[in-house]
Amino acid sequence: MSVATVQEAVENGILASVPADYIILEQDRARGNHGDDSSSTELPVIDLAGVKDDGKRRRAVVESIRQACLDWGFFQLVNHGVPVSLMKRMQQVAWEFFDLPLEEKQRYSVKTESQSLGTQGYGSKFKSKEGAASNWGDQLRHRTLPVSIRQYELWPTNPPAYRETEEEYVEELDRLTRLLFELLSEGLGLHPMYLSDFFHERDQQQMVVNYYPPCPQPELTMGIQKHSDFGLVTVLWQDSTSGLQISKDGNWIPVKPIQDAFVINIGDQMEILTNGKYQSVEHRGLVNRLKPRMSIANFTSPLDNVLIAPIPDLVGEFQIPRYNETTFGTYRSSFFDKGCAGKEHLKAIKL
Numbered sequence: 001m002s003v004a005t006v007q008e009a010v011e012n013g014i015l016a017s018v019p020a021d022y023i024i025l026e027q028d029r030a031r032g033n034h035g036d037d038s039s040s041t042e043l044p045v046i047d048l049a050g051v052k053d054d055g056k057r058r059r060a061v062v063e064s065i066r067q068a069c070l071d072w073g074f075f076q077l078v079n080h081g082v083p084v085s086l087m088k089r090m091q092q093v094a095w096e097f098f099d100l101p102l103e104e105k106q107r108y109s110v111k112t113e114s115q116s117l118g119t120q121g122y123g124s125k126f127k128s129k130e131g132a133a134s135n136w137g138d139q140l141r142h143r144t145l146p147v148s149i150r151q152y153e154l155w156p157t158n159p160p161a162y163r164e165t166e167e168e169y170v171e172e173l174d175r176l177t178r179l180l181f182e183l184l185s186e187g188l189g190l191h192p193m194y195l196s197d198f199f200h201e202r203d204q205q206q207m208v209v210n211y212y213p214p215c216p217q218p219e220l221t222m223g224i225q226k227h228s229d230f231g232l233v234t235v236l237w238q239d240s241t242s243g244l245q246i247s248k249d250g251n252w253i254p255v256k257p258i259q260d261a262f263v264i265n266i267g268d269q270m271e272i273l274t275n276g277k278y279q280s281v282e283h284r285g286l287v288n289r290l291k292p293r294m295s296i297a298n299f300t301s302p303l304d305n306v307l308i309a310p311i312p313d314l315v316g317e318f319q320i321p322r323y324n325e326t327t328f329g330t331y332r333s334s335f336f337d338k339g340c341a342g343k344e345h346l347k348a349i350k351l
């Protein structure tokens with residue numbers, strides 16, 4: 001059977017069961033109550049209110065982010081300064097886009113670029129390496145910053161407000177990412193502008209709308225299989241349908257949706273820069289039997305030619321770097337070769 005996207009197959013009602021392509025290995029399946037959020041362990045929620053003009057608040061926030069990065073590699077963020085009205089508009093145009101007929105969405109279909117650049121536009125979520133299971137999800141992916149890398153022909157003009165809304169949204173998320181760079185730098189004992197200066201005109205961003213259709217047998221597949229994010233920092237909005245889980249101490253912990261919050265996680269490049277002090281953490285997305293789920297992720301990564309190695313001040317008392325230097329472009333190519341392989345790709349450059 002050949003279908004354009006998972007959403008298309010589900011909406012045409014031709015799927016009573018999960019096709020073989022999407023069935024994941026038994027050991028990787030979610031156990032227990034699928035999508036149940038009753039776990040008592042909870043990801044830290046950090047409130048950014050007052051962080052820009054109240055020194056005492058800022059020190060407290062810096063410390064809680066530091067602790068969350070050490071313990072979890074993930075945290076949720078409230079009062080983050082991104083206008084809620086803009087978030088809602090972005091979500092609205094994203095839903096409207098996925099509600100369009102397939103032919104209309106396919107006007108923005110993925111153009112296959114060189115594999116290492118990743119794909120852009122509308123299509124199925126990236127397939128892991130040949131032979132591995134496909135993810136039960138579709139996506140709309142754009143490279144957004146610097147502005148010069150945008151391929152506007154892949155940005156929908158239907159719904160009519162789509163493009164300008166995404167433009168406004170990614171500008172706000174960029175602002176938030178710069179603020180996170182400051183708070184992360186301070187927590188690492190570096191100058192507040194250390195990461196911002198290091199990446200000045202040397203980073204890039206992508207925005208991905210993830211659409212996970214309902215699934216007849218959610219226990220057999222995943223919306224996105226376990227992986228760590230390969231870049232620096234990810235800012236994710238998820239809708240009220242749960243599904244995101246993160247790995248902690250050998251367990252999968254659900255990230256409970258909080259209205260208007262962002263989920264922040266650090267990626268593999270931050271692990272390298274901090275010489276392993278902050279580790280990127282594996283996560284995955286489950287799907288649901290009845291409801292579609294949407295998330296919107298904003299990924300910040302170095303530009304392809306930027307060399308990433310442990311920051312000398314963070315190498316630690318014994319002065320031993322634990323990761324080989326690599327350019328981000330090289331790293332990402334190896335990530336796409338391996339696909340959703342947990343943290344395998346990071347191990348390859350560990351000393």
Ligand SMILES: O=C(O)CCC(=O)C(=O)O
Nearest residue numbers: 210224238244285295297
């Ligand atoms: O949809 C989600 O909640 C997670 C998506 C994700 O991890 C990713 O796109 O890297």
Ligand SMILES: [Fe+2]
Nearest residue numbers: 227228229283
């Ligand atoms: Fe991710």
